[in-house]
Amino acid sequence: MTEFTVGKTVAQSEPQVTVDASSLSPGVHRFKLVVVDDSGNESEPTFLEIVVTDSGRPTAVLDVVNANGQRVEPKIAAGQPVILSGARSSDVAPGRVVEYRFTLVDRA
Template sequence: MPVFKPNEPIVQKETEVLVESRGDAALPIGRHRFRLVVVDEAGNASAPAFLEVIVQDDQAPTAVLDIRDVEGGRIEPVVSFGSSFILSGARSTDQPAGGSGVVEYRFTLVED
């Protein structure tokens, strides 16, 4: 099972990766940013996609600042402290550009 270390990509052929968050490996409470870059058979890498996940405290309040679209909708990934979750790159594609298909997924926990 892969272990996320800040700024070190987990490179694999599978579209999903489990972010294990238990015990000493638990993500700390707060906001965490993940990056995905996909690579096609020709070796072309995509522009990065980013996702922010909030690990919230189960006892103290958690401040969350959202951005809403003009229709009022928002999507904000939030998980409880100690909860594992899956990152998915399954909707990544190379086909609209006439490419040969995605063959590699590089998931990274990003820390500035």
């Protein structure tokens, strides 16, 4: 397992890495991946957010879903509608999530 520190890159030849989640605080953590080819060319970065759940407080999770409520890749064509879903948000039982507040914060 690999312990990640904010801002420190873990470079390796293998395509998979096991994250030591014990070092991650509850909440959303954003990971970046850049790949390099055998000519030394770097890809554009791609990002992935993972959610570490809290053992005492509710945990918010935001997804993009289709009209049937199924999660989809968060890629949409310009001008097309997008459905945001907080349905995977959860609270520690017996608690429950009772309100979802969506805000467009900024462009990434």
